[in-house]
Amino acid sequence: MNSKRIALITGATSGIGEATARLLSVNNFKLILTGRRNDRLKKLTDELSLSTEVISLRFDVRDRGQTAQAIDSLQGEWKNIDVLINNAGNAHGLAPIQTGEVDDWDAMIDINVKGLLYVSKQVIPGMMERKAGHIINIGSIAGKEVYPNGNVYCASKFAVDALTKGMRMDLNPFGIKVTGIHPGMVETEFSLVRFKGDAERAKSVYQGLTPLYAADIADVILFAATRPAHVVIADMVVLPTAQASATVLKREV
Ligand code: NDP
Ligand code: 8X3
Numbered sequence: 737m738n739s740k741r742i743a744l745i746t747g748a749t750s751g752i753g754e755a756t757a758r759l760l761s762v763n764n765f766k767l768i769l770t771g772r773r774n775d776r777l778k779k780l781t782d783e784l785s786l787s788t789e790v791i792s793l794r795f796d797v798r799d800r801g802q803t804a805q806a807i808d809s810l811q812g813e814w815k816n817i818d819v820l821i822n823n824a825g826n827a828h829g830l831a832p833i834q835t836g837e838v839d840d841w842d843a844m845i846d847i848n849v850k851g852l853l854y855v856s857k858q859v860i861p862g863m864m865e866r867k868a869g870h871i872i873n874i875g876s877i878a879g880k881e882v883y884p885n886g887n888v889y890c891a892s893k894f895a896v897d898a899l900t901k902g903m904r905m906d907l908n909p910f911g912i913k914v915t916g917i918h919p920g921m922v923e924t925e926f927s928l929v930r931f932k933g934d935a936e937r938a939k940s941v942y943q944g945l946t947p948l949y950a951a952d953i954a955d956v957i958l959f960a961a962t963r964p965a966h967v968v969i970a971d972m973v974v975l976p977t978a979q980a981s982a983t984v985l986k987r988e989v
Contacts, residue, residue, distance in 0.1 A: 740765055742768065743766070757780060759957075769790060774794050777794055808858065817862060828889075833887045852873065869911075872914075872961065874917055876889075886982070922949065944989060
């Protein structure tokens with residue numbers, strides 16, 4: 737049997753990241769789980785350690801120094817990250833550009849764009865040395881189409897799409913794969929965060945339709961991460977059947 741590969745997942749404390757950690761833990765991966773919420777990191781690490789080797793790193797991707805320090809602290813074989821899943825991210829607010837909160841804009845650009853860059857900057861040199869590796873960036877349908885009030889969140893995910901394409905070109909000489917996965921509506925803590933804890937409003941986003949679940953995106957991530965060495969899944973948009981575009985939704989009333 738092939739030896740297990742090492743995957744580092746950002747944002748493993750909920751939603752897509754957590755579901756991906758669960759799936760990879762039983763599919764021949766060792767895991768480095770990251771996020772800010774220590775209680776959740778510890779609980780998931782303990783649980784998944786029953787299936788595979790798991791360690792966790794607690795850091796805020798917005799903090800460049802903390803991110804570098806955490807990833808630099810990896811010892812021995814854990815330094816050899818085979819698959820980096822840049823998943824940490826969120827929307828903050830849903831407002832027209834003229835009334836948007838600057839703090840929300842900062843959060844989305846700092847987490848979704850700069851955070852992804854800070855983590856990648858730490859992991860890419862090892863992949864270059866080993867002339868192998870795979871970076872999977874979680875974008876969004878919002879990174880393919882702008883929708884009303886989506887402005888800065890969409891811009892941050894368009895940036896993820898651009899960075900994914902740029903990484904694929906720049907890292908091509910080193911044999912490093914780069915994949916962009918762009919989900920539509922997935923029921924996670926995403927809307928709860930976007931609406932600042934307003935559970936009713938968050939729930940209403942998914943009313944009258946069957947959204948994607950985090951496990952659906954985990955399936956796609958596993959598929960991308962397990963293609964043969966000569967195959968890269970470059971770009972995938974994954975929508976619930978009830979969603980035809982960022983704004984076209986079929987809801988049962
Ligand atoms: P969740 O809110 O459930 O998960 C977000 C994850 O990101 C959490 O684990 C959170 O961990 C982590 N995170 C957020 N901020 C930071 C930070 N500053 N530093 C470190 N980690 C952070 O949302 P999803 O699972 O839905 O989102 C995952 C990704 O998927 C995001 O990039 C999102 O934009 C994208 N996406 C989601 C869609 C959806 O409809 N749900 C659709 C398309 C894309 P913690 O709080 O512990 O730090
Ligand atoms: C999350 C999906 O449509 O709310 O990225 O932007 S959407």
